[in-house]
Amino acid sequence: MSAVRTGTGRSRYLVGAICIIICTVMLLPLLMSVLASLKPTVEAAASPPTYLPHRFSFDSYERLWTYQQGLPAYLANSFGTALLAIGLTLLLTVPAAYALARFPIPGKEVIFVVLLLALIIPYQALLTPMFLMFAKMGLTNSLLGLAILHTAIQLPFSLYILRNSFNAVPPELEEAAIVDGATSFQALRWIFIPSTVPAIVTVALFSFIMSWNEFLGALVLMSRSSKFTLPLILATSRTETSLGGTDWGMLQAGITISIIPCVLVYLLLQRYYVSGLMSGAVK
Amino acid sequence: MRRNRRSAVVGFAYLAPALVFVLVFTAYPLGQMAWMSLHNWSLITPPRFVGLDNYERAFKDTQFWVSFRFTLWYTALITPVLIIGGYLLALLTSQNSLLRKVTRTVVFIPVVIGLGVSSLLWYWLFSTDFGLVNRVLLDLGWISKPVLWLGVDADVSNAAIIASVVWKVIGFGMILFVGAIQAIPTDITEAAQVDGASYRQRVTRVILPLTMRTVLLVTLVSVIGSLLAFDQFYIMTAGQPQNETATSVFYVYLNSFPYLKLGYGAALSMILAAFILVFTVFQLLLTRRSHA
Numbered sequence: 001m002s003a004v005r006t007g008t009g010r011s012r013y014l015v016g017a018i019c020i021i022i023c024t025v026m027l028l029p030l031l032m033s034v035l036a037s038l039k040p041t042v043e044a045a046a047s048p049p050t051y052l053p054h055r056f057s058f059d060s061y062e063r064l065w066t067y068q069q070g071l072p073a074y075l076a077n078s079f080g081t082a083l084l085a086i087g088l089t090l091l092l093t094v095p096a097a098y099a100l101a102r103f104p105i106p107g108k109e110v111i112f113v114v115l116l117l118a119l120i121i122p123y124q125a126l127l128t129p130m131f132l133m134f135a136k137m138g139l140t141n142s143l144l145g146l147a148i149l150h151t152a153i154q155l156p157f158s159l160y161i162l163r164n165s166f167n168a169v170p171p172e173l174e175e176a177a178i179v180d181g182a183t184s185f186q187a188l189r190w191i192f193i194p195s196t197v198p199a200i201v202t203v204a205l206f207s208f209i210m211s212w213n214e215f216l217g218a219l220v221l222m223s224r225s226s227k228f229t230l231p232l233i234l235a236t237s238r239t240e241t242s243l244g245g246t247d248w249g250m251l252q253a254g255i256t257i258s259i260i261p262c263v264l265v266y267l268l269l270q271r272y273y274v275s276g277l278m279s280g281a282v283k
Numbered sequence: 284m285r286r287n288r289r290s291a292v293v294g295f296a297y298l299a300p301a302l303v304f305v306l307v308f309t310a311y312p313l314g315q316m317a318w319m320s321l322h323n324w325s326l327i328t329p330p331r332f333v334g335l336d337n338y339e340r341a342f343k344d345t346q347f348w349v350s351f352r353f354t355l356w357y358t359a360l361i362t363p364v365l366i367i368g369g370y371l372l373a374l375l376t377s378q379n380s381l382l383r384k385v386t387r388t389v390v391f392i393p394v395v396i397g398l399g400v401s402s403l404l405w406y407w408l409f410s411t412d413f414g415l416v417n418r419v420l421l422d423l424g425w426i427s428k429p430v431l432w433l434g435v436d437a438d439v440s441n442a443a444i445i446a447s448v449v450w451k452v453i454g455f456g457m458i459l460f461v462g463a464i465q466a467i468p469t470d471i472t473e474a475a476q477v478d479g480a481s482y483r484q485r486v487t488r489v490i491l492p493l494t495m496r497t498v499l500l501v502t503l504v505s506v507i508g509s510l511l512a513f514d515q516f517y518i519m520t521a522g523q524p525q526n527e528t529a530t531s532v533f534y535v536y537l538n539s540f541p542y543l544k545l546g547y548g549a550a551l552s553m554i555l556a557a558f559i560l561v562f563t564v565f566q567l568l569l570t571r572r573s574h575a
Contacts, residue, residue, distance in 0.1 A: 015375065015383075016382055018375060019375065019376070019382050019383060019385075019386040020382075022372070022375075022386055022389075022390065023385065023386055023389045023390075025450075026389050026390050026392065026393065026450065027389060027392075029404060029405070029408060029450065030392070030393075030404075032408070032415055033404050033407070036407075045413075046413075047412040047413050048412070048413075048417070048418045048421070049413050049414065049415055049418055051415070051418070091300070092300050092301040092304055093301060095297035095298070095300065095301070096297065096298050096300070096301035096302070098297055099294040099295070099296075099297035099298040100298070102294070103290075103291065103293065103294020103295075103297070103298075104290075104291055104294065105291050105294045105295055105298065106291060111298065111302060114302070114305060114306075114310070115301060115302065115305050117305060117309050117310060117313075118305070118309045119563070119567075120560060120563050120564075120567075121309070121313060121556055121560075122507070122511050122555075122556060122559055124511050124513065124532045124535070124552075124555075125316070125535070125552040125553070125555050125556040125559070126309070126312045126313065126316060126552070127535075127536075127539070127552075128316060128319065128535070128539040128545055128548045128549045128552050129312040129313075129315035129316040129319060129549060130308070130312045131539070131540070131545075132315070132319070132545060133311070133312060133315065135326075148308060149308075151304070151308075152304070152305075152308045152309055155301070155304070155305065155309075159301065184293055184297075209395055212397065213396070213397025213398065213399065213400065214397075215397065215398065215399035215513075215514045215517075216513050216514065216517075216532070216536070219517075219536075220536070220539075220540055230400075231397055231399035231400055231403075232399075234399075234400070234403055235399060235403060235517075235518055238403075238406075246410075246413075248407060248410075248413050251403060251407060252407065254403075255400055255403055255404050258396070258397065258400045259396045259400060262395045262396050262397070263392055263395065263396065265395075266391075266392065266395040267388075270388065273395070274458060274462075277455075277458060277459065278459065278462045
């Protein structure tokens with residue numbers, strides 16, 4: 001408010017103009033990619049490229065739909081992995097956060113540090129032994145295997161957020177329930193989970209975005225192309241197309257489809273996203 | 284208190300699945316990695332104990348040093364752009380007018396899309412014959428023939444990749460800086476204003492010092508992220524020319540997977556993890572201090 005008061009009319013217009021330029025620069029690459037995905041086959045392969053499609057067409061999406069195993073298979077792999085990772089993360093971290101917040105466990109602080117182990121060791125470094133282990137356990141080329149890796153990556157952040165949130169639940173709430181004879185599980189189910197919904201949403205949201213976007217782990221664990229996630233098949237498609245060279249139109253269609261869920265989820269749940277980032281990344 | 288009726292045993296039962304998971308899928312691989320790094324380990328022949336040979340080999344390995352130096356160079360170039368740029372964006376958008384809020388949301392959008400996907404997008408934009416970057420520069424008359432952006436010259440490739448990554452992640456720092464700037468009590472900035480401090484003085488004497496801890500933390504997070512860079516180089520240059528743009532993680536990946544030199548890959552991973560640990564420890568120390 002104070003800046004508005006002091007800001008002269010001229011500087012206000014300047015700030016407005018800068019904001020608009022920045023928004024344009026940030027959105028332009030996305031917009032151009034979406035537009036390129038709507039070019040007809042011949043135009044999408046033109047060199048030099050056209051700026052705007054002369055005619056809209058879904059040719060590129062049709063080619064992507066039937067590319068190798070077909071788009072539905074890769075979408076199913078990506079969504080399947082992400083849902084498994086969300087489920088696994090919540091199944092492990094919700095009870096663990098409850099135990100850390102409310103039970104008199106000896107050596108609790110030490111256990112908490114052990115659980116946060118993955119914070120100090122980047123998963124990129126752990127992939128070599130994990131690949132060997134997963135190969136022995138039959139978890140390579142498996143959505144569950146990739147979901148386990150994604151859970152391992154996301155577990156410390158999730159546990160940290162949930163423990164703080166469980167700690168903040170007022171003790172009076174559960175005491176009333178316990179006096180009424182509720183078991184610890186009933187207290188978790190009917191008191192804690194309903195009062196920590198924002199934290200649970202944050203954890204699920206971050207798990208989804210991480211899993212949907214993660215590239216290196218999927219590249220290492222998946223060697224069979226029928227198990228590829230979306231980013232993986234798109235990266236591979238650049239060299240393996242029926243046209244010989246890169247099918248640029250199809251690549252744009254794939255990029256557009258990969259981006260949609262992330263942007264939608266972010267715009268809908270922006271509040272959770274930003275608060276999660278504040279408490280997770282910097283604390 | 285009735286709560287102490289809750290036994291440690293029940294609590295431990297709630298904790299056990301997560302603990303077992305971390306022991307099996309994080310702690311065990313960590314131990315395994317240290318063990319593998321002391322072996323000549325491939326999937327074809329049985330592992331053979333070689334002591335510290337893998338580490339000795341790494342120090343004599345020219346490509347290891349090329350990758351390491353390149354990763355440091357990339358990090359040194361991109362970090363100031365991300366931090367200073369992110370901070371300027373935060374100063375611009377930290378107040379809650381509609382246009383500023385929209386700008387904040389828009390700048391943050393690329394952060395939520397995947398680095399792999401954004402790299403594919405920029406691989407297209409920077410493509411020599413099919414990309415819009417060359418088309419625009421040619422139309423403006425700034426270049427006379429298409430530039431070979433990716434995979435031919437290491438510095439040109441690095442610059443193109445940095446541009447794409449700045450677009451992708453600059454919003455991350457910005458959003459955290461906005462949070463820190465908004466947390467400054469308004470009476471402090473207003474007092475400075477009443478005392479006649481110019482905007483620039485308020486930024487350098489009040490806002491920046493009060494948000495320094497966040498700046499340091501974001502710098503560390505960002506440095507760690509850059510030291511672990513992989514997706515953008517794998518996708519945009521595949522390490523070319525002659526593995527000059529292969530980062531440290533890329534080199535680990537090459538040794539462990541296409542070459543299946545798992546023991547050597549594990550030793551390289553150990554070195555990388557130890558190096559990153561230095562930065563992580565700083566980050567955790569800084570975090571702890573803020574809680575005290």
